[in-house]
Amino acid sequence: MFYKLGGKDMAKYAYRDKDRKDIIYSDEAIEVDRNTAFFCPDHKCNAKLYICAVDGSKSAYFRATKPNFKHIKNCLFGNSSTEFDSNNYDESQFVYEDAINNLLCNTKPSSQKRIPSAHGTGEPGAHPPRTLRQIYSLCKSLSVRDTYAGKEIGSMILDDRSKYRYPKGCFGNRIIEATVDGRLYNDEKKEVYLVSPINSKKYTFILSFSDEDNYKKIRSEIYNNRDKIIVIAGKWESSGEYNKFTSKVYGTKQVAIIK
Known part of the structure; x- marks a missing residue:
């Protein structure tokens, strides 16, 4: 099957709204409340993403940290395939x-x-x-x-x-x-x-x-x-x-x- 989901998920963008109209990038969200929930880029996935910082770095990313709102099975934003460090x-x-x-x-x-x-x-x-x-x-x-x-x-x-x-x-x-x-x-x-x-x-x-x-x-x-x-x-x-x-x-x- 796929890589284990809910592990190393590090999305660089997410959406502020459920309809996925208002996009937000991780580097823009560094200063937001850490408890603010955002929506997974996959329209079929109900994961709620939260901004996280990389240890010892200013880089930030979105991650599904709540056990009740993890990525659905086979969501590409729930594994390492979307990781790209520019x-x-x-x-x-x-x-x-x-x-x-x-x-x-x-x-x-x-x-x-x-x-x-x-x-x-x-x-x-x-x-x-x-x-x-x-x-x-x-x-x-x-x-x-x-x-x-x-x-x-x-x-x-x-x-x-x-x-x-x-x-x-x-x-x-x-x-x-x-x-x-x-x-x-x-x-x-x-x-x-x-x-x-x-x-x-x-x-x-x-x-x-x-x-x-x-x-x-x-x-x-x-x-x-x-x-x-x-x-x-x-x-x-x-x-x-x-x-x-x-x-x-x-x-x-x-x-x-x-x-």
Whole structure:
């Protein structure tokens, strides 16, 4: 299943109101009453979040500290997948298209490396976000209407928060937050099938492979984690069928499993 919920949840933003209209960021909330309750960014989650400070730091974050108002099962804001410490990265050097293109480079599978989970954001350092899990955590840590290095978060990722931006589908370099629904793969075509966004399952995404080893490795990893959230970086285009999009997958750099 997923990482244990209610543990290391550190949201960088929350909402003042139940309708999620009035957003508040953790760095704005440092001076508020510590007993003020805010609402989880996930509209389906009834967790009440409270402002907390990192020990020995001025950094702040929201956390579900009350046992009666914890995150619901599978809420991404209840585990470490949304953690992104902007102090560890150089925003000025981040170019989204270049970052995704680097993930799409041909890579041969290694028997010693597994598909990375979206736990943490990798090694610290003054460099821009590079790996899929770093970019994904960046996208989840902010509102889809926020920007990073001048690019709106909602234009980087397709998930349930940003689906309003994709009324006709998903094209070009995008990260998708997906799940398994129905048939998972076709060995003859070397294809893996996922759906996104997770709640509406509006679109089907076809992962297309030319390399047999990469196909088998990634197919097996997704199959073994088919109850989890799958994150894919791809260059998406129409498959020729309604609401179905396809991208080539060259290696494990394009795939992350949310545990």
